[in-house]
Amino acid sequence: xxxxxxxxxxxxxxxxxxxxxxxxxxxxxxxxxxxxxxxxxxxxxxxxxxxxxxxxxxxxxxxxxxxxxxxxxxxxxxxxxxxxxxxxxxxxxxxxxxxxxxxxxxxxxxxxxxxxxxxxxxxxxxxxxxxxxxxxxxxxxxxxxxxxxxxxxxxxxxxxxxxxxxxxxxxxxxxxxxxxxxxxxxxxxxxxxxxxxxxxxxxxxxxxxxxxxxxxxxxxxxxxxxxxxxxxxxxxxxxxxxxxxxxxxxxxxxxxxxxxxxxxxxxxxxxxxxxxxxxxxxxxxxxxxxxxxxxxxxxxxx
Numbered sequence: 301x302x303x304x305x306x307x308x309x310x311x312x313x314x315x316x317x318x319x320x321x322x323x324x325x326x327x328x329x330x331x332x333x334x335x336x337x338x339x340x341x342x343x344x345x346x347x348x349x350x351x352x353x354x355x356x357x358x359x360x361x362x363x364x365x366x367x368x369x370x371x372x373x374x375x376x377x378x379x380x381x382x383x384x385x386x387x388x389x390x391x392x393x394x395x396x397x398x399x400x401x402x403x404x405x406x407x408x409x410x411x412x413x414x415x416x417x418x419x420x421x422x423x424x425x426x427x428x429x430x431x432x433x434x435x436x437x438x439x440x441x442x443x444x445x446x447x448x449x450x451x452x453x454x455x456x457x458x459x460x461x462x463x464x465x466x467x468x469x470x471x472x473x474x475x476x477x478x479x480x481x482x483x484x485x486x487x488x489x490x491x492x493x494x495x496x497x498x499x500x501x502x503x504x505x506x507x508x509x510x511x512x513x514x515x516x517x518x519x520x521x522x523x524x525x526x527x528x529x530x531x532x533x534x535x536x537x538x539x540x541x542x543x544x545x546x547x548x549x550x551x552x553x554x555x556x557x558x559x560x561x562x563x564x565x566x567x568x569x570x571x572x573x574x575x576x577x578x579x580x581x582x583x584x585x586x587x588x589x590x591x592x593x594x595x596x597x598x599x600x601x602x
Contacts, residue, residue: 325547326540332514333543334363334398342557347387347461354462359391362463368399371452371466372473375400375514377424378522379452380417382407382440382568384432387462388454389567392427397520397539400424404523404568407436414443420534421522425450425473427466445470516540 330336337344339360343353354362373379379396382405383389389404396402403421405414407428418426426444428437430453444451450471457463514520516539524532549555 321551322544322548325544330543331516332398333539334360336543336546345387345390345462351461352459354391354460362391363395363398366395366399369476372475373400373424375518378403378421379425379427380405380421380423381427383429383454385567388429388456388464391462392454398514401519402521406568407440411439411443414440418447418449423449425452427452427454429454514539
């Protein structure tokens with residue numbers, strides 16, 4: 301699990317505090333799972349493709365300032381996200397659950413499987429990633445078009461792992477009304493994500509304001525069961541479910557900031573990167589390394 305586990309036995313190293321247990325986690329005054337993450341310039345996500353790391357400060361800023369209302373999406377809307385493994389999949393998960401109900405899908409699903417997922421959720425919009433090297437986008441977009449679903453596109457940063465912009469690809473929705481004090485939204489783009497701690501230093505006020513949009517009892521993630529014995533069922537999870545789950549994982553494994561994690565599971569799968577796993581790793585570990593590569597299965601449900 302950790303690449304520096306031996307450090308725990310050294311008397312000259314001060315171990316960071318162990319994460320809270322489930323009993324204590326339930327008493328934490330959080331509203332969003334993002335409040336479990338630190339806001340400093342330590343690396344949160346590293347990549348194997350040579351780009352710069354994404355800091356905790358930039359990760360929180362990216363997640364809390366996405367402003368999905370600019371794309372006509374409310375926090376109760378369910379968004380189907382079918383993107384390949386990689387740093388963007390990990391960071392997108394944390395960003396989207398902050399402003400909507402996130403539904404991660406295997407990008408290798410068949411036409412029929414995608415149609416079932418889109419209809420059963422039901423999906424308000426579909427998200428793909430520009431330049432998907434596995435050529436899954438054509439199939440996903442074809443099904444979304446046939447069902448007249450709006451399509452958004454994640455555009456990955458060329459310089460920082462896990463940083464991206466969000467743009468409309470087809471059928472844009474009108475932006476939601478904003479408060480008079482808010483800046484008029486650009487319906488075609490969310491703000492450019494700056495993946496450096498220095499660029500994110502001025503975002504603390506925005507982050508604090510953004511966390512008021514969601515509450516701990518809000519559903520932020522839905523996953524289909526495998527359907528082994530009957531029709532697949534949707535399982536809704538709230539911010540409270542995910543946050544307490546993260547604390548349980550981190551506490552049971554005694555994670556500290558001396559540890560690192562290598563993520564190799566498909567990031568659409570229940571054992572890959574639901575927020576409880578991501579936050580458990582990121583919140584109490586030094587960093588998470590997310591290798592880029594194809595999913596390890598073709599048509600597997602969580």
